Amino acid sequence: MTILVIAEHDNASIKAATLNTIAAASKIGGDIHVLVAGSNAQAAADAAAKIAGVSKVLLADAPQLADGLAENIDGTVLQIAKNYSHILAPATAYGKNIAPRIAAHLDVAQISDITAVDSADTFERPIYAGNAIATVQSSDAIKVITVRSTGFDPVAAEGGSALVEKIEASADAGISRFVSRELTKLDRPELTSAQIIVSGGRGLGSGENYMKVLEPLADKLGAALGASRAAVDAGFVPNDYQVGQTGKIVAPSLYVAVGISGAIQHLAGMKDSKVIVAINKDAEAPIFGVADYGLVGDLFTVVPDLVKELG
Template structure:
């Protein structure tokens, strides 16, 4: 039994979600191989070889992989798939784009966002916005999985000494082309990787108030800024700040929820946080049910006082 992890990288270094995925792959059992498909991605392949627990790195290099087009990456995965019992992706935007294509071509069922490995063919995954956990057993010859990174610790980036094997790169599929990318630059930590996240909800009332109240707290804590879907839909915060079932899944060391009621869709995105602090003037707000520390107060008074105290 051999498990193939599809690495997420920037052609120079391995992204954090891959490390969590390697931990899940090790829990399945057998050897763990990592596929690095990129353009001039030798540095990323070398970094993958250093990850603790990785037995081999497959390195496919070609200009067609430069921008991570799903069609080209899926073709490369399929080219080497026959040697593996499990093909495992991070449950990121990229992984969710490629994994279904691979599963469909292999004519197997994908098992999405696993949070626990029970055995080599049995896994746990959340359903109903995380309110229930399904135990799924697969009889498919090849298991195609995506891994929710917040459920697994990151593998160590050093300690491994895997061999790097060059594999033939598949041709450009020709069915899509990279046009451009607009990247939001921020001095704050990236939301899904931040150790501290400060989130605001609809109670803030406007984009101006969101920035006025939440930014000083995030700056004091060195935190990433997040928002509930209601705040995003109302235009108080950009889409890439949304935390929840239809946004980003986070599990920081500290999550501070200000003016967020705690709908199940939002809780699904942050309830695995190590310490949850809730500030809300509604004593019946569901967020208090999952909070480690709750403050029943007006956020417009409490948050500035907290900033001063820090």
Template sequence: MTNLIIAEHETTCLKAATLNAVAAAQKIGGDTHVLIAGHNAQGAAEQAAKIAGVSKVLLADAPQLEAGLAENVEATVMNIAKNYSHILAPATAYGKNIAPRIAAKLDVAQISDITAVNAPDTFERPIYAGNAIATVQSSDPIKVITVRTTGFDAVAAEGGRAAVEKIEVPADSGISQFVSRQLTKLDRPELMSASIIVSGGRGLGSGENYTRVLEPLADKLNAALGASRAAVDAGFVPNDYQVGQTGKIVAPQLYIAVGISGAIQHLAGMKDSKVIVAINKDAEAPIFSVADYGLACDLFTAIPEIVELV
């Protein structure tokens, strides 16, 4: 039994989600190989070789893989898929873009968003916005899986000494074409990998209030900024700030929810956080049901006072 991890990376370095996917593979058992598909991605391959528990790194390096187009990555995986019992990818935008194509080409049912491994053929995954957990057993010869990163603690990024092997890359599929990419540059930690998140909801009233009230606290804590869907829909912040079932799934060490009522959609994206602090003037707000610490008061008074004390 051998597992293949489709790594998410930025050419010179791995993204943290890959370490969570490796952790899931190690729960399954057997050898773990990591695929680095990209262009001039030797740096990412060398990092992958150092991951604890990885036995081999496969480097697929070609210009047509530079943009991470799903069609080209899928064709690369299909060249080696028969060598593996399990093919895993993080349940991120990148992984969700690639894994379904691989499952379709293999004619198997994808197992999405797993949060636990009960056996090599049996997995747990949340359904109904996390209000129920489904146990899924698969008899497919090759299991294609996406891994909810918050369900598995990341393995150590150092300690391994895996060999790096270059593999053949199929020609460009020609089905899709990379046009452009717009990157958001932040002076604070990335939302998906931050250890502290300060998140705001509709209770802030406006985008100006969001910036004025939350940014000083996030700066003091070196925290990422997040938001509820209601705040995003109201135009307070861009949609890449959104935490929730249709946004980003996070599990930081500390999650501070400010002016967020706690709709099921939002709770599904943050309830696995290690410590949750809720600040809301409505003492009956659902967010308090998952909070470790709650402050039922006016956020416009509470947050500036907290900033002064931090």
């Protein structure tokens, strides 16, 4: 049994979600091959070769793969798909863009967003905003799977010594083209990989209050900043701050929820955090049901006091 993991990368380094995906592959068992599809991506392939548990890295290097267009990566994967029992990709925007095309062309049912591996053909995935877990068994000859990164601890990025083998990239499909990409540059850790996250909700009242109250706390903790959907919809912060079922799924070591009531869709995105601290003036707020530590009080007083205590 041989497993193919489609690496998410920037042509120079491997993205963190790939390490979680390889961890899921290791639980299935068998040899693990990693596909790096890009342009001038030798550095990314070399980084993938160092990942613990990887036995081979396949490098498809061509100009038409430079920007990660799903139509071209899909074609490259299909050329080698018959060699694998499982094809895995991270359940990120990148993986979710590619995996369904592969599954459709192979005429198999995709298994999405898995959080546990029971056996080589049986997997667990959350449904109903994470309020229930479905156990899915597949009899497909090739299983196409996306992996929720928060469900698996990442493997070590160093320690491996896999062989890098170059393979042919598929020709440009010619049905899509890359136009532009706008990247958000942050001085803080990336939300999905941060170990500490400070999130704000509608209780903060305005975007000005959000920054005034939460930035000092995030600075003290070296944390990423997040938000509830209500805060995003109210225009306090941009969409890429949103944590929840319709935002980003996170599982940091510490999650501080400030002025967040705890709607189901928000809890689905952060309830796997190792330690959850909730600050809210409503003692009946649902967020306290999942919090390890809860503080009932006025956030405009409590948070500044907390910042002072942190020195």
